[in-house]
Amino acid sequence: MPIATMPQRVRAWRDTGGPEIQWRRLDVCDGDALGQLIRETQPRAVVHFGEQRSAPFSMVDRQHAVMTQVQNVTGTINLLYALRDHAPDCHLVKLGTMGEYGTPNIDIEEGFIEIEHNGRRDRLPYPKTPGSFYHLSKVHDSHNIHFACRIWGLRATDLNQGVVYGCETEETALHRTLATRFDYDVIWGTVLNRFCVQAAMGQPLTVYGRGGQTRGFLDVRDTVQCVRISVEHPPERGEYRVFNQFTEQFSVRQLAELVHEARAAHGLSTTIQHVQNPRVESEEHYYNAKHQALLDLGLEPHLLRRTLIDSMIQTVERHRRRVDLDVLQKPNVDWRLGHTRTSRRAEATVA
Amino acid sequence: MPIATMPQRVRAWRDTGGPEIQWRRLDVCDGDALGQLIRETQPRAVVHFGEQRSAPFSMVDRQHAVMTQVQNVTGTINLLYALRDHAPDCHLVKLGTMGEYGTPNIDIEEGFIEIEHNGRRDRLPYPKTPGSFYHLSKVHDSHNIHFACRIWGLRATDLNQGVVYGCETEETALHRTLATRFDYDVIWGTVLNRFCVQAAMGQPLTVYGRGGQTRGFLDVRDTVQCVRISVEHPPERGEYRVFNQFTEQFSVRQLAELVHEARAAHGLSTTIQHVQNPRVESEEHYYNAKHQALLDLGLEPHLLRRTLIDSMIQTVERHRRRVDLDVLQKPNVDWRLGHTRTSRRAEATVA
Numbered sequence: 001m002p003i004a005t006m007p008q009r010v011r012a013w014r015d016t017g018g019p020e021i022q023w024r025r026l027d028v029c030d031g032d033a034l035g036q037l038i039r040e041t042q043p044r045a046v047v048h049f050g051e052q053r054s055a056p057f058s059m060v061d062r063q064h065a066v067m068t069q070v071q072n073v074t075g076t077i078n079l080l081y082a083l084r085d086h087a088p089d090c091h092l093v094k095l096g097t098m099g100e101y102g103t104p105n106i107d108i109e110e111g112f113i114e115i116e117h118n119g120r121r122d123r124l125p126y127p128k129t130p131g132s133f134y135h136l137s138k139v140h141d142s143h144n145i146h147f148a149c150r151i152w153g154l155r156a157t158d159l160n161q162g163v164v165y166g167c168e169t170e171e172t173a174l175h176r177t178l179a180t181r182f183d184y185d186v187i188w189g190t191v192l193n194r195f196c197v198q199a200a201m202g203q204p205l206t207v208y209g210r211g212g213q214t215r216g217f218l219d220v221r222d223t224v225q226c227v228r229i230s231v232e233h234p235p236e237r238g239e240y241r242v243f244n245q246f247t248e249q250f251s252v253r254q255l256a257e258l259v260h261e262a263r264a265a266h267g268l269s270t271t272i273q274h275v276q277n278p279r280v281e282s283e284e285h286y287y288n289a290k291h292q293a294l295l296d297l298g299l300e301p302h303l304l305r306r307t308l309i310d311s312m313i314q315t316v317e318r319h320r321r322r323v324d325l326d327v328l329q330k331p332n333v334d335w336r337l338g339h340t341r342t343s344r345r346a347e348a349t350v351a
Numbered sequence: 352m353p354i355a356t357m358p359q360r361v362r363a364w365r366d367t368g369g370p371e372i373q374w375r376r377l378d379v380c381d382g383d384a385l386g387q388l389i390r391e392t393q394p395r396a397v398v399h400f401g402e403q404r405s406a407p408f409s410m411v412d413r414q415h416a417v418m419t420q421v422q423n424v425t426g427t428i429n430l431l432y433a434l435r436d437h438a439p440d441c442h443l444v445k446l447g448t449m450g451e452y453g454t455p456n457i458d459i460e461e462g463f464i465e466i467e468h469n470g471r472r473d474r475l476p477y478p479k480t481p482g483s484f485y486h487l488s489k490v491h492d493s494h495n496i497h498f499a500c501r502i503w504g505l506r507a508t509d510l511n512q513g514v515v516y517g518c519e520t521e522e523t524a525l526h527r528t529l530a531t532r533f534d535y536d537v538i539w540g541t542v543l544n545r546f547c548v549q550a551a552m553g554q555p556l557t558v559y560g561r562g563g564q565t566r567g568f569l570d571v572r573d574t575v576q577c578v579r580i581s582v583e584h585p586p587e588r589g590e591y592r593v594f595n596q597f598t599e600q601f602s603v604r605q606l607a608e609l610v611h612e613a614r615a616a617h618g619l620s621t622t623i624q625h626v627q628n629p630r631v632e633s634e635e636h637y638y639n640a641k642h643q644a645l646l647d648l649g650l651e652p653h654l655l656r657r658t659l660i661d662s663m664i665q666t667v668e669r670h671r672r673r674v675d676l677d678v679l680q681k682p683n684v685d686w687r688l689g690h691t692r693t694s695r696r697a698e699a700t701v702a
Binding site: 061062063065066069070078104122125126127129133136140335 | 382412413414416417420421424425428429432455456457458464466467468469471472473475476477478479480481482483484487490491494495497498501502503631637686687
């Protein structure tokens with residue numbers, strides 16, 4: 001989608017009657033600049049989305065792995081120090097990921113787990129087995145934030161978000177200048193977005209491996225809702241809390257089938273193609289993740305309905321001349337070998 | 352102690368009849384140089400000690416926190432990639448720390464814990480609540496190494512070492528040119544070393560807070576023994592294992608009392624002074640950490656005896672004109688406020 005510049009978008013938002021947004025460009029890795037911003041603005045809440053956000057990007061090669069971890073970890077430490085020094089009462093709302101947990105063989109709790117062991121008990125951080133250098137960077141952040149809350153009395157909410165789908169929120173729908181990214185490529189895209197683009201373009205839906213990989217998913221409108229709810233219900237000083245931010249679990253195969261069915265309802269046929277999985281991950285596994293805390297605070301989920309899939313596909317169709325088919329066909333980043341040596345492996349079809 | 356240059360020490364070692372050591376100066380944060388070293392040398396094992404190793408250093412200010420985490424994490428990622436690309440069968444022996452675990456209210460296992468939860472079971476990484484940005488950097492390393500073993504089939508041993516004491520090993524005792532650091536200051540020193548220096552100089556032994564802080568300890572000779580044993584018993588390809596590397600548990604108060612008793616046995620009197628704790632940590636807590644794996648592989652501990660304390664104090668006395676009393680009296684790094692604003696707090700005596 002055509003994306004306006006940030007000043008244009010801020011102006012468009014003001015024109016729709018929205019509250020004033022002050023926009024500044026700033027590198028969170030510049031600790032002095034970030035400290036000064038916090039000192040000047042004295043925020044009640046900071047929503048920290050300023051991180052490298054792609055797992056495949058982090059797996060390209062050594063430099064991408066190091067860059068992802070160094071920038072994500074540095075930005076968050078800088079913010080923790082800025083809050084300690086200039087706004088210790090401020091509520092940090094930090095974007096984590098459900099991918100921090102991996103796929104353990106027990107239920108996934110929200111950040112902490114009560115463990116009974118040799119006759120004693122403690123409530124401890126949930127053990128993490130993340131699946132990429134990107135997901136690891138979020139695990140590092142979580143440990144750092146938890147520590148800062150313990151020793152400095154900061155307050156923080158870590159939003160362990162599932163996989164997001166959807167093209168727009170109520171706010172971005174107000175004006176076309178407010179439209180934002182809709183990613184479907186192998187680096188930045190998410191799986192349902194990719195399937196919708198493939199369906200719109202009459203291409204097979206490409207499922208990695210057997211497709212039993214199960215994750216938590218949510219509508220991008222619920223992302224916004226969850227952030228709002230978190231800000232409106234801050235934790236106590238010194239409290240580090242984790243909310244699992246998703247609304248439904250699906251396997252990749254189930255999502256492909258949902259798109260297939262949505263097309264079939266309009267008399268259209270779609271094929272599902274299993275391709276060799278470039279990632280190292282379990283393709284059939286137990287997965288049961290709790291996601292109660294945000295519901296208890298008032299989250300009203302937009303569950304995944306055929307109408308949403310239809311509208312996503314329609315959006316793609318409206319922009320079909322802008323779809324870059326190359327990015328759908330590009331060789332993927334291989335978890336074992338990285339970027340450069342993957343073309344042959346990733347293109348091999350296994351089913 | 353006077354410390355010779357690295358080339359001098361390598362020469363002295365050769366003169367004692369030791370096997371040849373090739374010494375090279377290299378920054379582990381330079382991934383290309385590290386990769387080339389691994390490619391050229393094709394090691395069977397790499398012992399990775401190349402990290403910023405001080406908790407107080409990491410707590411000085413934001414820059415020290417960022418520097419500690421960035422350098423430690425980057426060096427280890429660089430090494431993991433170097434091994435993947437040039438020596439995938441090599442055994443990585445990595446120095447971790449018992450401080451990764453913190454002080455949970457349940458027994459501390461060696462790296463992993465079997466959890467039964469809602470009727471299902473899994474063996475997962477032991478939950479971590481580390482107590483400084485330095486200790487956090489080691490937690491980040493552990494997660495990264497575990498991941499590399501899972502996806503690339505590397506093999507690694509993470510040595511979660513306790514607090515080390517002692518001045519020399521069998522090897523460094525062979526020639527005075529082989530002597531190495533004996534740290535007793537507030538940044539690089541460890542607690543028993545500091546008590547021995549204080550005792551030798553007729554100063555009170557300074558205990559942080561109530562002194563109930565309990566940790567695992569080991570003789571520096573056992574550090575060497577544990578590394579040797581680990582190298583001689585490599586894990587399987589793809590295996591990430593954790594050994595808790597310490598031999599005995601003591602509280603800080605107990606250590607002060609041991610030094611007090613060692614002096615009393617020679618008719619000398621020592622006072623124990625409780626000073627305000629600059630760290631944020633529990634001063635009375637449950638602590639029971641397993642350390643069976645290295646014993647099973649043949650570790651024969653040098654337990655802490657009065658004779659060892661005597662010999663450490665004698666070593667200090669031999670070098671007493673070199674002792675820098677200033678570093679013992681320097682205001683410590685305050686966990687809440689960092690370096691610069693601590694002088695008044697840290698000097699206040701609480702008991």
